Amino acid sequence: MKQFVFLLCLLLAHAAQAQTSDAAFRQWQDNKFSMFVHFGLYSELGGVWKGRPVTEGYSEQIMAFAPVPKSEYEALATHFNPAHFNADSIAALAKRAGMRSVILTGKHHDGFCLFRTKTTGYNLHDASPCKRDLVKETAEACKRAGLNFGLYFSLIDWHYPYASPMSSHNADFITPEHHEYTKAQLKELLANYGPVSELWFDMGSNTPEQSKELYELVHRLQPSCMVSGRLGNDRYDFCVMEDNRYPDATLQTPWQTCASMFDETWGYRSWQERKDADGKAKEKIRALINVASHGGNYLLNIGPNGQGNVVPFEREVLENIGKWLGRYGYAIYGSKPSPFNEDFNWGTATRNGKQLYLFLSGSYPKDGKITLHMPGYTLEKGDGKMAAYLQYGDEIVLTVPASAYKDSLIHVLTLDFDKEIMPLPAKETRSAVLSAHNATPLCSYSGIDYYTNYKSTVGYVWNFNQILLKQLDLIYTLQEAGRSVDLTIDDTTYNLTLDEGKPQKMTPLPGTEWGELYLYGPEKGSFNDSPKEKKEWKKVAERNGTIACKPFESYWLMQEVESPRAQRIMVEIGAGNGVEVCVNGKSVMKHLNPYRCTFRKEQVILPLKKGSNRITIRLYNRFEDRLQYLFRPAETPVIYRKEVTLPEMLNGKSHTVTIRPHNPVSPHADAELSNLRIRLRRIAM
Numbered sequence: 001m002k003q004f005v006f007l008l009c010l011l012l013a014h015a016a017q018a019q020t021s022d023a024a025f026r027q028w029q030d031n032k033f034s035m036f037v038h039f040g041l042y043s044e045l046g047g048v049w050k051g052r053p054v055t056e057g058y059s060e061q062i063m064a065f066a067p068v069p070k071s072e073y074e075a076l077a078t079h080f081n082p083a084h085f086n087a088d089s090i091a092a093l094a095k096r097a098g099m100r101s102v103i104l105t106g107k108h109h110d111g112f113c114l115f116r117t118k119t120t121g122y123n124l125h126d127a128s129p130c131k132r133d134l135v136k137e138t139a140e141a142c143k144r145a146g147l148n149f150g151l152y153f154s155l156i157d158w159h160y161p162y163a164s165p166m167s168s169h170n171a172d173f174i175t176p177e178h179h180e181y182t183k184a185q186l187k188e189l190l191a192n193y194g195p196v197s198e199l200w201f202d203m204g205s206n207t208p209e210q211s212k213e214l215y216e217l218v219h220r221l222q223p224s225c226m227v228s229g230r231l232g233n234d235r236y237d238f239c240v241m242e243d244n245r246y247p248d249a250t251l252q253t254p255w256q257t258c259a260s261m262f263d264e265t266w267g268y269r270s271w272q273e274r275k276d277a278d279g280k281a282k283e284k285i286r287a288l289i290n291v292a293s294h295g296g297n298y299l300l301n302i303g304p305n306g307q308g309n310v311v312p313f314e315r316e317v318l319e320n321i322g323k324w325l326g327r328y329g330y331a332i333y334g335s336k337p338s339p340f341n342e343d344f345n346w347g348t349a350t351r352n353g354k355q356l357y358l359f360l361s362g363s364y365p366k367d368g369k370i371t372l373h374m375p376g377y378t379l380e381k382g383d384g385k386m387a388a389y390l391q392y393g394d395e396i397v398l399t400v401p402a403s404a405y406k407d408s409l410i411h412v413l414t415l416d417f418d419k420e421i422m423p424l425p426a427k428e429t430r431s432a433v434l435s436a437h438n439a440t441p442l443c444s445y446s447g448i449d450y451y452t453n454y455k456s457t458v459g460y461v462w463n464f465n466q467i468l469l470k471q472l473d474l475i476y477t478l479q480e481a482g483r484s485v486d487l488t489i490d491d492t493t494y495n496l497t498l499d500e501g502k503p504q505k506m507t508p509l510p511g512t513e514w515g516e517l518y519l520y521g522p523e524k525g526s527f528n529d530s531p532k533e534k535k536e537w538k539k540v541a542e543r544n545g546t547i548a549c550k551p552f553e554s555y556w557l558m559q560e561v562e563s564p565r566a567q568r569i570m571v572e573i574g575a576g577n578g579v580e581v582c583v584n585g586k587s588v589m590k591h592l593n594p595y596r597c598t599f600r601k602e603q604v605i606l607p608l609k610k611g612s613n614r615i616t617i618r619l620y621n622r623f624e625d626r627l628q629y630l631f632r633p634a635e636t637p638v639i640y641r642k643e644v645t646l647p648e649m650l651n652g653k654s655h656t657v658t659i660r661p662h663n664p665v666s667p668h669a670d671a672e673l674s675n676l677r678i679r680l681r682r683i684a685m
C-alpha cells in the first residue's frame with residue numbers, strides 16, 4: 001500500500017487572540033463572587049400594578065407584563081426618589097458577603113437611565129426630583145470599598161422612540177438609530193465613571209457587525225473592561241449562562257452564572273414569599289461551590305425596593321454566605337476548577353497550587369469513604385480534624401465521619417500534595433479508534449443571542465496507552481474534506497489539511513431498514529434546551545420539505561432504523577439556523593449554522609446499535625418564517641482516509657491527542673468534527 005507522508009508543520013501553541021489584558025482576565029476569574037443589583041423605576045412598583053400583584057414575568061419587566069402604558073410608566077420618574085439608596089452601605093454589604101465586585105443596572109429594558117446622560121432626559125438626574133446619578137455614587141462607593149465596579153446595560157430600550165417595538169421575547173433587532181444611541185451612552189459610561197470592570201450587555205439581537213463594533217468600542221475606551229457574552233455573535237470576554245442556569249462542564253472560556261434570590265424575579269417584588277434565609281444561603285453557597293468547581297464566576301442578585309432599601313431577607317442571606325466565605329473563602333477565591341473529570345455524589349473540589357480542596361456539599365457516602373484517583377501525586381498532608389487519610393498507590397482514601405455532613409455548615413477539607421495539581425487526564429480509551437464518542441469534549445459557549453446560544457464543542461481530547469505509534473489514519477467525510485485542523489500529540493502540534501484522502505465506500509449493511517419519517521412541532525425553546533422525547537409524531541411523506549413556521553419555533557424529525565448489527569451509517573441532514581441529532585436518546589451532534597443561514601445540508605455519521613434505533617433531529621429555528629428540512633440516507637456514502645506518518649516514532653506509554661479546527665472563525669464556534677475518526681496504527685517491528 002502506497003503511503004503518503006504529508007507535510008507536518010509545527011505550530012506554536014497559541015491562545016485565542018485576547019483583546020482584554022491577561023491581568024484583567026485573571027482578576028475577573030479570581031474574583032469568583034460578585035453582586036448584581038437590579039434597581040430602577042420598576043423597583044418603585046415592586047411587582048404590583050394598580051393593586052394587582054403581577055405574577056407573569058420578571059418584576060423588572062412589569063411594564064411589559066402588567067402591562068403598564070408607556071406614559072403611565074414613564075410618569076413614575078417624576079416622583080421617583082430612592083432616598084434610602086446608599087451606595088456605601090450596598091458596597092459594605094457586598095464586602096461582608098465576600099463579594100469582590102458590584103454590577104449595577106445602569107439601564108434596564110425600560111430605558112430609564114440611572115446615570116446623568118446627554119442622550120436622553122429620561123434619567124434619574126434630569127427626570128426625577130432627587131437629581132442623583134446612581135452610577136456615579138455606586139462607582140465611587142465601590143472604589144472606596146476596594147471593590148470592582150461593573151455595569152449592566154440593556155441592549156433593548158422600551159423608551160427610545162426609534163428602537164424595535166417591545167416584544168414577548170426581548171431579543172429584538174437593533175435599529176441603526178438605536179445602535180448609535182447605545183454607542184453614545186456607552187461612551188459616557190466608559191468615560192465618566194472611572195474603571196468599569198465588566199459591561200454586562202443583555203438581550204436584543206445584534207448583527208455580527210453591531211456586536212463587533214460595540215465590543216471594540218468598549219475595549220478602545222477601557223481595554224480592561226470584560227464584556228459579557230450577551231452582546232451576541234461570540235463577541236465576548238466571558239460568556240453568561242442563561243438566567244439561573246449552572247453548567248455541567250468546565251468551559252474553555254471565562255464564564256459566569258447569574259442568579260437571582262428567587263428564580264422568578266431580579267427586580268424587587270413586594271409580595272415575594274421569603275422564608276428561611278439560612279436555607280437560602282446554603283442553596284446559594286452550594287451554587288457558588290458548583291460554579292467555582294467548574295471554573296466559573298458567580299453573580300448573585302439583590303433587588304432593593306423603591307426607596308433604595310436592601311430587602312432584609314436578602315441582606316441576611318448575603319451575610320450568611322459571607323460568614324461561610326470568611327471561614328472557607330481560601331478554597332474559592334483564586335481557585336482553579338476541580339482537577340477531576342467526573343462529578344461525585346459526596347461533593348466537589350477546587351484546587352490551588354499544591355492544595356486540593358474538597359467541599360462536602362453532596363450527600364454522605366454510605367461507607368463514609370471518599371476515594372480519589374490521583375496518579376502521580378503523593379499526599380503530603382491531610383486535614384486531620386475531620387477525616388482520616390490513606391494513600392494506596394494512585395488512590396487516596398478518606399474516611400469522613402457522618403457528623404461532617406450533619407453540621408449546618410458545608411465543610412471543606414484541604415489536602416496538600418507534593419506538587420502543583422493539574423487537571424487529571426481523562427480516562428484512557430482502550431479503543432484503537434479515537435472518535436467523538438470516546439473523546440473528552442473541549443467545551444465553550446457559542447451563539448448569536450440569548451436564545452441562540454449553547455454549550456459548543458470546540459475540540460476533542462483523548463488519552464490512550466499505546467507504544468510504538470508511528471502512523472495515524474484520519475477518517476472523515478466530504479463534510480470535513482478540505483478543512484484545516486490542529487492535531488496535538490502530547491506537546492507537538494501539527495497543522496493538517498483534510499485532503500487527498502483515499503475514498504472508500506461506506507455502504508450500509510444489507511438488512512438495514514428505514515421506517516417512515518415523522519415530524520413534531522412547532523415547539524418554542526432556546527437552542528440550549530436539552531432534547532426531550534417527543535410525542536404526537538405525525539408522518540411526513542417527503543424526506544425533503546418546507547414547513548411554514550414562526551421565529552423561535554423549532555421542529556423535530558424522528559426516524560426509526562432497524563440495523564442487523566452495530567454499524568455506523570452515513571446520512572444527509574438539512575436544517576436552517578441550527579441542528580441537533582440524537583441517536584437512541586443520546587446527542588451525537590449539535591451546532592448552530594453560520595449566522596442566519598436558512599438552509600444547510602450536511603453529511604453525518606450515526607452510530608447504530610443492533611436492532612431498532614430511534615434517530616431524532618431538532619431543526620432549530622430562531623429567525624425564519626419557513627423551515628426547510630432534509631433527512632435521508634447519504635446518496636453517495638464515501639469516507640476518506642488520510643494516512644499521517646509521524647516524523648518520529650512515539651514511544652512510551654500514555655499519550656494525549658487533541659484535535660481542534662485551525663484558525664476557527666471564533667474560538668467558541670463548534671468544531672463540527674463529530675464525523676472524524678483517528679485510527680492509531682502500530683508499526684510491526
Ligand code: GLC
Pocket residue numbers: 038058060061170202203243258266
Ligand atoms: C434577562 C431579563 C432581565 C434580567 C436579566 C438578568 O435577560 O430579560 O430582566 O435583568 O436576565 O440576567
